[in-house]
Amino acid sequence: MSDRKPLIAGNWKMNLDHQQAIALVQKIAWTLKDVNHDYDKVEVSVFPPFTDLRSVQTLLDADKLQLVLGAQDISQHESGAYTGEIAGAFLKKLDVRYVLVGHSERRQYHRETDEVVQAKVSAAFKNNLIPVICVGETLEELEEQGAAAVPIRQLEQALSGHKDIGEFVVAYEPVWAIGTGKVATAEQAAEVAKKLRESIEKLVSAEAADASRILYGGSVKSANVAGFLASEEVDGVLVGGASLDVTEFTGICRFQKHVSL
């Protein structure tokens, strides 16, 4: 068993206003409290929309909840005339720990290139935020190049050219599995995660390869999470749709009940 602490990350996407966010976080926290969830063993993080972050931060702080706050995006710029953008420093000030970078929906709908993703990873490092670097292949790319080629190329570009590389997380999310109900097999997720770890060793160091968590994402549910996390290579999951459902999400957080590690 690896020493890496599993991370269960809930990406809410553009769902829930700040009041609904408070209600969901309370329900998640209460449900996990009822089952004595050990946050030191399995970290749980939520990634609400920007407009919810302050409310959720206040709740986590006031009630001393151990859920960790993530954001869904970060500007590559530090400050200035970038209408609509959110700077890393603003996120840090709200006790945000993680930030998604390069999610396929941003690559696809906002035309984020690998260069932009690299610059956003750099902005995260500069602001002491932990980027969750999302990589993954489309169905076409899977058929033409196999599962690992595109994710490895995307990761290489995201991690290139940094003066200092801080802590980071990688989320392997096959694009064809996001929000579609189609899932990669546990074997495919483990195989790609293994190859991504080998590239981290080449690109950064053996220590970073050993310490960095690699998540799987794509239609994860409480019923299929155990298969992914049974592998030594997969250190958690990035969950979209199912993260909005208390029973589903807390069921995912309790994956150790379904899998012997």
Ligand code: PEP
């Ligand atoms: C995601 O948005 O990162 C994701 C994996 O979504 P879903 O779980 O809905 O497929």
